[in-house]
Amino acid sequence: MLLGDGMDRRSLTHEILSQLPLAQQTTAWGTLGTIKPYLGFDAESDVQYLVEAIAGADHGAILDVLTNRTNAQRQQITKVFQALTKQDLLKSMGAALSGNLERVIVGLLKPPAQYDAHELRAAMQGMGTDEDALIEILSTRSNQQLSESLAFYQRDFKADPEKDIASETSGWFKDILLALAKGKREHYTGIIDYALIQQDAEALADPGARSKGAGERTWISIFTQRSPEHLSRVFGQYQKSHGLEVEETICKRFRGDGQAAMLALASVCRNTPRYFAERLHNAMKSEHAPPLPAQGPGADDKVLIRILISRSETDLLSIRSEFKKRHGKSLYSCLQVETRGDYQAALLALCRAEDL
Known part of the structure; x- marks a missing residue:
């Protein structure tokens, strides 16, 4: 018509x-995204x-x-x-449309908060839980973005997202996700609170022997409530005072999905674009999925689609820079190798350009 x-x-x-x-x-x-408002x-x-x-x-x-x-x-x-x-x-x-091209286009047409809500739902449906998707979304969105996403989740699925998280996860991993879902992370004001940096670094060093799990709960509280800018300084103070990177202690304190979640949070706070660059790089390693001739050698398409859509208006240029810096090749050229057809064209359009 x-x-x-x-x-x-x-x-x-x-x-x-x-x-x-x-x-x-x-x-x-004024963003570092690849997609800008279309003039005219x-x-x-x-x-x-x-x-x-x-x-x-x-x-x-x-x-x-x-x-x-x-x-x-x-x-x-x-x-x-x-x-x-x-x-x-x-x-x-x-x-x-169909297949991955449909997934890209449908993702582009949804409001960002609704897209995240549907990605959270998909991560908790079907065979097994996609733990990495849950921690990626919940750890990298602002308080307002999380609030809007969970509201869409309730509206579209007539379900309580926190109850779903609680039923689909367990242990410290569940506690981490639920703490993130509360959207209580402090907003960075630009004021550096040196006393609080020292206080938090010492709290992370406390073995928490007086009460079982007290140390882990302290770590989760600090990691999910402080601003990334503050936490980055806490990590530096922790290393200076105790001779250990926080990641080393995380590997001693936590196991399984809880450990993976805490390491991801540390990575996000240290350098969010680098975190996403590594997610993209790992998604394009051939061992992550069997070969799919129509789409490429075996990329984790869900990860590629979600990150390129969700970061295209915020920091995808920074992610591209980190990708090139760490792996010696551009994200654009890797996508050319790993994807095919109209689906490839969609991802390359979002990525935008080669980094020489």
Whole structure:
């Protein structure tokens, strides 16, 4: 179905966009993301283009629009598409696409908080729990982002996310995730509290022998409530005072998933882009999955898709830099090797460019 150019349609589009929250109409340029606001953005023109692309199964045209718009602009496109075609854009894309390409496009069209909510749900459904996905999402989102994601989780799945986490995990790992889900991490004000740095470093060094598990609970409390900027300084003070990196002590105090979660938290606090760079690198090691000729040598596509979508407007440029620095090759070239077809084109469009 093609759309006309009548004044009534332009008026309808203007009315729809005027009713959107201001936060959805503007996006700051001052980020280290690869996706920036599209200049001269026209939601109605994009809808017309997508209608024709869907009808003609033109995947390249779909990618051309959706990987060159911010999420806020995609939300406007979604609303205008619904108003002008009386159809749901997500469902239309689901019917027109399949496989990993569909996963990328559907992920791009959801609001970030809803996307995270659905990723959390997927990590706790089916055979086994995806512990790495849970800790990745819960440890790298702001308090507000977590609050919004858990609200979407409750709305879309009619379930309590904290109860689901509690039922799907156990031990210290469960305690870590539930503490993160509370969204109580302190906001960094720019003021360095040297006394608190010393206090926290000493608290981490206390063996907690007076009460079973007291030491571990202290570690979890500090790691999940202090700001990353503060924790980075605490780690430095801990090493200076006790001759150990916090990671060494984590490996002695914790086991299994709890240990992995605490090590991930330490990595996030030390250098978040580096944490994501390592996640991406590990996702492209061939031993993580059997060969899939249609998609590539065996990448963990869920990880690639989630990180490239979720970081494309925040710090993907920094992640690319860390990836090149640590592995001597660019993220872009690795994606070229590990993926194929339209799916490859989608990920490369989000990654944006080669790092020489």
